[in-house]
Amino acid sequence: MEFKDIKDVLTMAAFRPEADNSRFPWSKRFPGKKSVIVNVGRGQVKWGFLDKKGKVANEGVADGEFMDVASQMASEWRSQSDDGWIGVSLNNRFIISLEHNLSRTQGWEDTIRNNPKSLLGTKHDRTKRYALHHNPETSASLVMACDDSLIKSVEESMRSHNLRAARVCCGLFAMTGHLLNRINTDATFKKQELIVVTWCDGSLCVLCQKNGQWQELRSRSGLAPGDSSAVQQMLRPYIDGASPETQVVFMGESAENEFKQNYFDMLGNLHVTDVTEPHQLWSVLGNY
């Protein structure tokens, strides 16, 4: 037994999960500690510094690939996080799809990481890593597939700069799951006809929901800034098929986001409820 073990017991640190334990939410892994969350986009990297209370203390952005930005920012990221743990949100080279009748046996959270083929069957691609979000009341599930090579390259870059990945996730998928959970717990929203739109730094996910049933989903990652035609192409089928009672529920990565500024007009006369909070992406990733 080393002195550190005794110290960890006396400071209660030994009773907390390790920082990279994916079974626990971020707030339980870093209670009273500073942390850094990085959002890796297409040709752009954003980061947010969370203080000891889990609130956003500062944020920054740099153009370039993650490997280049990390080489410049690694020391600052380390200084702003206790023990050098970083949370990474991948915002490129992923796709979200809607599937039905996927197995939900106990421990599916571990199975989708360790043995996704047993859950996805023929849909499994060995060059991808997967995450799931189930509709608690129907058989529908959201499946997010991200390039395995991207994750490995990010992990390798972090290791080379003496950074440690506490979590690698998809920010858009996390925001979408968070928003769908909120809708599911709100009885008035749940029964309505909704178009759920989530936007995270150039990545878009649009889901049509009727009476709590997920009908159709489209997503694109790494859209170029100002690529309105791609956005319009995604939104058009939903807007054309919308009834006058259809509502749009929107969540962006921050209060002032590109979609709100440039693409809200594409939603036409539909009633839009913007549930975006300040630092939405950082607060979702820093709490759950």
Place this chain on the structure above:
Amino acid sequence: MENIIHDLKTERPNISGGLPVFYKIIPIAFYLAVVLSCVLCLFFFMNFRHQTASKEVWQGRLNAANTEKASLIGKQTEMVGTAQKADGLAKWLEGSRPIQPVTVAIGRSMTKNSTIAELTLDRNPELPAHTNMQLKINGGGSEQIETTLDSITALNFQTYSANQTRGQNAIDFEATLIWNDK
């Protein structure tokens, strides 16, 4: 697990989820012991200070009592001395008390043919009750001595070591008078 965000990273083996909550009793017991120790130390320290102050008070009282005791002993010694002096004075008074009636009785016992030539009554300093009497009578004779001794005996004095010397027309009588208080 519902609200926990997914994780895509390569899993590290043997990731700890933390020790079981039950074992929190160990650090809690440790901190309780530390706090209890501090409280006890504080209690003992306060008690020690209180006892030290109390000891000083009682030490002061002891010193005052000793001083008072010494003063009382001094007064007692003085009183004992005074009592001894008074006792001596009382004994002296006791010894001297009958002398005056004795002189009167001796004087009155003289017949018309006898006169007192010399009368000395000396009190013994060691034994104040003992009075040495030296009496020189001109004229008279043994009858006069008998009469005088009867007068003295009537005053409850007894004569010891009586010695008389007969001279020419005079008698020297010497005796020790002792008060008989029966």
